[in-house]
Amino acid sequence: xxxxxxxxxxxxxxxxxxxxxxxxxxxxxxxxxxxxxxxxxxxxxxxxxxxxxxxxxxxxxxxxxxxxxxxxxxxxxxxxxxxxxxxxxxxxxxxxxxxxxxxxxxxxxxxxxxxxxxxxxxxxxxxxxxxxxxxxxxxxxxxxxxxxxxxxxxxxxxxxxxxxxxxxxxxxxxxxxxxxxxxxxxxxxxxxxxx
Amino acid sequence: xxxxxxxxxxxxxxxxxxxxxxxxxxxxxxxxxxxxxxxxxxxxxxxxxxxxxxxxxxxxxxxxxxxxxxxxxxxxxxxxxxxxxxxxxxxxxxxxxxxxxxxxxxxxxxxxxxxxxxxxxxxxxxxxxxxxxxxxxxxxxxxxxxxxxxxxxxxxxxxxxxxxxxxxxxxxxxxxxxxxxxxxxxxxxxxxxxxxxxxxxxxxxxxxxxxxxxxxxxxxxxxxxxxxxxxxxxxxxxxxxxxxxxxxxxxxxxxxxxxxxxxxxxxxxxxxxxxxxxxxxxxxxxxxxxxxxxxxxxxxxxxxxxxxxxxxxxxxxxxxxxxxxxxxxxxxxxxxxxxxxxxxxxxxxxxxxxxxxxxxx
Numbered sequence: 114x115x116x117x118x119x120x121x122x123x124x125x126x127x128x129x130x131x132x133x134x135x136x137x138x139x140x141x142x143x144x145x146x147x148x149x150x151x152x153x154x155x156x157x158x159x160x161x162x163x164x165x166x167x168x169x170x171x172x173x174x175x176x177x178x179x180x181x182x183x184x185x186x187x188x189x190x191x192x193x194x195x196x197x198x199x200x201x202x203x204x205x206x207x208x209x210x211x212x213x214x215x216x217x218x219x220x221x222x223x224x225x226x227x228x229x230x231x232x233x234x235x236x237x238x239x240x241x242x243x244x245x246x247x248x249x250x251x252x253x254x255x256x257x258x259x260x261x262x263x264x265x266x267x268x269x270x271x272x273x274x275x276x277x278x279x280x281x282x283x284x285x286x287x288x289x290x291x292x293x294x295x296x297x298x299x300x301x302x303x304x305x306x307x308x
Numbered sequence: 309x310x311x312x313x314x315x316x317x318x319x320x321x322x323x324x325x326x327x328x329x330x331x332x333x334x335x336x337x338x339x340x341x342x343x344x345x346x347x348x349x350x351x352x353x354x355x356x357x358x359x360x361x362x363x364x365x366x367x368x369x370x371x372x373x374x375x376x377x378x379x380x381x382x383x384x385x386x387x388x389x390x391x392x393x394x395x396x397x398x399x400x401x402x403x404x405x406x407x408x409x410x411x412x413x414x415x416x417x418x419x420x421x422x423x424x425x426x427x428x429x430x431x432x433x434x435x436x437x438x439x440x441x442x443x444x445x446x447x448x449x450x451x452x453x454x455x456x457x458x459x460x461x462x463x464x465x466x467x468x469x470x471x472x473x474x475x476x477x478x479x480x481x482x483x484x485x486x487x488x489x490x491x492x493x494x495x496x497x498x499x500x501x502x503x504x505x506x507x508x509x510x511x512x513x514x515x516x517x518x519x520x521x522x523x524x525x526x527x528x529x530x531x532x533x534x535x536x537x538x539x540x541x542x543x544x545x546x547x548x549x550x551x552x553x554x555x556x557x558x559x560x561x562x563x564x565x566x567x568x569x570x571x572x573x574x575x576x577x578x579x580x581x582x583x584x585x586x587x588x589x590x591x592x593x594x595x596x597x598x599x600x601x602x603x604x605x606x607x608x609x610x611x612x613x614x615x616x617x618x619x620x621x622x623x624x625x626x627x628x629x630x631x632x633x634x635x636x637x638x639x640x641x642x643x644x645x646x647x648x649x650x651x652x653x654x655x656x657x658x659x660x661x662x663x664x665x666x667x668x669x
């Protein structure tokens with residue numbers, strides 16, 4: 114007699130291995146997808162922090178630019194979590210035009226680094242910045258650290274600004290996992306001399 | 309049925325299944341890595357060309373001779389206005405083909421913003437067509453350019469008796485010291501230093517001394533003498549007819565004085581402002597002057613003379629001989645030269661200084 118089909122043990126064993134394989138595949142895919150998501154979030158965090166530092170560096174560096182040939186006070190305000198710079202970009206002798214006054218300030222309530230231009234309301238620039246993770250430090254020509262909120266005379270002495278920014282993104286993995294932390298540092302030499 | 313025919317394996321199926329799962333993952337990993345490389349390369353290229361552009365601008369700023377006029381900068385490397393190269397920055401040794409190596413390089417151009425302001429634009433270029441642009445606004449310094457306490461570009465010999473020449477500014481220690489003696493070439497400076505006696509060396513104090521002798525950026529003294537001579541406020545005096553003592557201007561009322569005829573001062577002369585001696589100068593009496601003394605030829609302070617100049621002494625001519633055999637001092641005083649410049653604006657050379665810097669983006 115010709116045997117047709119599979120015996121019960123065969124079916125059971127094959128079902129067992131098929132289930133095992135499916136579980137492994139699921140776990141594998143899950144891990145891969147988590148990794149992909151993690152990479153995406155980490156990439157986003159790095160990109161956001163890097164762009165923020167890049168833009169800040171450039172805008173701080175041209176502070177005090179006087180397009181009419183008259184140097185301006187570079188810093189209108191300077192503190193550990195807030196800096197306001199100015200430049201006369203179009204050389205009309207004032208700083209009332211677009212992007213001529215730029216403010217970076219930390220918003221504790223929103224845990225966000227805000228950027229404002231002119232008198233416009235501040236806009237979020239970098240989110241996910243917990244307290245104490247955006248820090249500005251100022252140094253003079255002699256590399257002396259200038260601490261606290263700087264008054265006008267002290268602001269005129271500033272030669273170098275150090276920026277520290279740490280972005281802490283929540284981990285996309287639903288299981289408890291360490292947050293994604295990206296840290297960026299930059300040191301800006303102010304190119305324009307104080308008046 | 310052979311053994312081969314009886315095989316019922318599923319290797320091909322399993323391999324294809326595994327490949328189907330792993331291939332997208334591998335492709336994704338490659339894509340991410342490639343993207344990271346692109347981002348990294350572009351970020352690096354942008355940073356590199358920014359620093360190349362900065363190097364170009366710094367090169368240009370450092371290459372502007374002190375005392376150069378704004379107009380001269382605009383005429384390009386050939387120095388002639390109206391030619392095709394106007395607006396190209398006139399680097400003294402030509403614009404480098406690449407910096408620091410190919411494919412990096414910079415190009416610097418100059419354009420006028422207004423009558424008192426020029427714009428220097430440096431464009432840095434590099435790999436992957438990256439470009440960065442930085443610009444500087446430059447203008448004439450408010451203070452005149454003073455190359456040295458005693459500037460004598462064509463000096464052949466100098467003799468110093470009981471006389472001192474100081475590049476340390478009289479007005480204060482905050483002002484950087486100048487060379488006591490400024491000449492037009494390093495070789496001349498070296499030759500003069502080696503020929504000075506120990507006593508003479510000790511009397512030339514200032515930047516880099518003693519003996520403080522250095523090559524400095526040149527000034528067109530002959531043109532200055534001619535310009536002063538054509539000025540409507542000039543007072544021409546023949547030393548032979550001078551009474552003694554005589555006052556040739558004061559610090560409150562400076563005077564532009566030109567000595568004509570025999571340039572020998574025998575009496576007592578005091579003054580302030582600008583004193584021009586186009587035919588050389590000989591002092592046998594006493595001279596006390598505050599401001600700029602401009603001499604066109606050999607300069608002799610006789611053994612019985614007493615000379616005090618606070619400001620600057622500039623001596624024009626080729627192979628001139630300086631004989632300071634009497635007593636006295638020539639002390640750098642930039643405030644006194646500045647007062648002379650304010651009295652006769654637009655004549656003395658001014659250095660070009662940086663007023664503003666920015667990156668274009």
